[in-house]
Amino acid sequence: MKNFKKKFLSAMLACLMLSPCAAGFAACDNGSGNPSDSGNAGAQHEHTWSANFSYNDSKHYKICSGCNEKSEEGEHTYGTDGYTCTVCGYENEAKKPAQKQSAADVFGGVKASYVRGNIADADGTEKSFNEILDRQFDLLAQDILYRLTYVYGYNQTAHNRTKNAKYTLKNGEKDFSYQGNNAVVNSNTLLAAQQESVTELTSVNIADINDFQKSVQAVNSNNYLLDAATINFVGAIEGRYMVVRKSGSSKMLNSAKTDNCAWSWYQDGASTYSEFSTKNNIDKMKMAIAQVAANKAADGNYSEAAYNTALAEIGALGFDGFDNAKLVKFIKSNVIGDSLVNKDDEYASTIKTEYNGIIDDNSLVEIDGETTFTSNIATDSPRLYKGYSMVLPAIVSQAIGNTFENTMQKIYPAMNRYAVQSFDNLRAFANEAQAYESIVLMPKTEISATKLALKIKGANNIGVKCEINGEAVQVSAANDGELLLIDLHAYAKKIGAYNGGKENDFSNNLFGNSGAGAAGINNGAHYIKLIFENPNGGKFSVEIDGYYNK
Ligand SMILES: [Zn+2]
Ligand SMILES: [Zn+2]
Incomplete structure (x- = not known):
């Protein structure tokens, strides 16, 4: 969108700069050859066409600064890139290929669950x-x-x-x-x-x-x-x-x-x-x-x-x-x-x-x-x-419900097989190798389900299943370091800004851990979840490489 606005603005400016000159042609005959002008009594002048093309989403044209008449109007003709008009320079956003955005721009954090240590x-x-x-x-x-x-x-x-x-x-x-x-x-x-x-x-x-x-x-x-x-x-x-x-x-x-x-x-x-x-x-x-x-x-x-x-x-x-x-x-x-x-x-x-x-x-x-x-x-x-x-x-x-004598400490407390850890910093998280079970991505604002790029490092044949707001979207498998693109377009709805919790439960003390992993996971209603199939149980790291804008 930014590019489009810039180009449109420059076309308009070019038009405005020509306006003072237009005043010099107070009266001109209808020499443009445009038959539609013929009946326009009192507005006869010599057209002053803009140097640059103006355009809308479907057509480009030149415009007269004196009477706003259009000339050289035509449909955009796209060049080899498939989305830029060779005549007017208009870029068709819909035809433009998807562009990868930085993951940190799209996601405000991740919550990972992984096999707990001893x-x-x-x-x-x-x-x-x-x-x-x-x-x-x-x-x-x-x-x-x-x-x-x-x-x-x-x-x-x-x-x-x-x-x-x-x-x-x-x-x-x-x-x-x-x-x-x-x-x-x-x-x-x-x-x-x-x-x-x-x-x-x-x-x-x-x-x-x-x-x-x-x-x-x-x-x-x-x-x-x-x-x-x-x-x-x-x-x-x-x-x-x-x-x-x-x-x-x-x-x-x-x-x-x-x-x-x-x-x-x-x-x-x-x-x-x-x-x-x-x-x-x-x-x-x-x-x-x-x-x-x-x-x-x-x-x-x-x-x-x-x-x-x-x-x-x-x-x-x-x-x-x-x-x-x-x-x-x-x-x-x-x-x-x-x-x-x-x-x-x-x-x-x-x-x-x-x-x-x-x-x-x-x-x-x-x-x-x-x-x-x-x-x-x-x-x-x-x-x-x-x-x-x-x-x-x-x-x-x-x-x-039994507790240790003279205490409120439960003898049978909650403890999950998987630790849960929330990160705001995606880079710090990407460097931590664990036997991940799942990763929840937390959108900063509302996004469309597009395409997620990630790299799994340190292990081969890790299967990745993806869910959006609890609905299964796709299953893929990855080799060490390979760029994995997960297409999420099957999910037609928007994904809102993350509204779930950011639990932490990675203490390895049976008594005195939060138990959040066992009882308190709250992913809210807006998230992308990656679920890993890790048959060998080895540790690996996950780098969220980017997220496509469409
Ligand atoms: Zn004119
Ligand atoms: Zn054009």
Whole structure:
């Protein structure tokens, strides 16, 4: 446009400079031979034609300074360059080839994501992302299994079911801690926030998880979820308290194990945490966690190869996008068994519809009165309720939200496989070799989707997929140093000035990094994104060479 304006201006100036002379030809006959002038009475003069051509987008012509009449009018004739008129010098912008502009003129910044280097664990040791995933899943598996056995295990003395019980999660043989604070499962927050002033529990609303938490805290006192005379969760893992026995007027739950009522994962022996958290059970729980984190169905079928495959598919550690319900379903179907859980849901439904969802002295008497006893024994009664559909989601959610003792630091923080780094200076960025996963280009102002020139340096056969505002545009591949032109014209809309965030998340400390990469990426609605296919995983640099004006 600039060129065009300049030329037009000079043509006009040439015209104006001639004007004073034109005054000298006050009256001339219509000698121009232009028939259209013939009827123009009183305007007869000798035309004074401009020296240079004037032009518009389609034609050029000379103009008389006295009467504005046009002469020598003709269509532009373009020369060998295809866009400059050989007669008048007009340059047709539409015919002009696209010109490459400096990338820094077009883009105000870039945001790059790349494979994160080794990650510093709580004690400072460096681990790969997959090793960190594995260690974190191991802690979470312990966390969940501890809570499960705390509520449903037998032999509570050995199990340490005391007021303020604590279990410190282990990294191998060692207690896991960060900055001197242990990673602890605390009975006071086992299922929900700590309940204040709990002395006993003689009325339970089965829709209120706080009542279940009160049951965990009420030790050595009346506790209607922990008593053979009422309802008893203890020993459910082993299939205990699954029979009501009538003896005179008392109806007590039978503490002995009942066939077919033990959990699927229970083998034999005790069901304390230390007995139940076998390597096999920890591995299966880790496998299920990894599968859910990888967005797959959880079957818990552990093998080293299957586990590593699942780990490789996980882009982010942290549980913001984790589907808790999938893991709960796994615990129900796999750890416990669907038939036990379905029966328990029936009891819950009966307690809700027939006893207002309340377990207390009145409803317990009613329940016993409405239970069928055969030979003084009942094996189908809401007295056998274990609260699975309330307790299991609470266990998963409390475990995932667990924090180091006396701190707000999450034990399971967000950490992305890819670091995110924003740059305002395109040159500085171009010199940084990384195993890039993607680069977001941030337009300074509204631009058209034209053609992007870039060079990938330091690696061969890096595939480049391009997206504009989330829509796929083109896939290309590049060799080391080769100028790669990515045609974006398929995207017909304009791209506005970048309106997303400029996150940074490249700290390699598991605890105390921003987590932006895992949770907070905001590219807004106006950006060009390059996504790299890097089969060898090597590092390379990306020089944004320019952006075409059309
Ligand atoms: Zn004239
Ligand atoms: Zn022309």
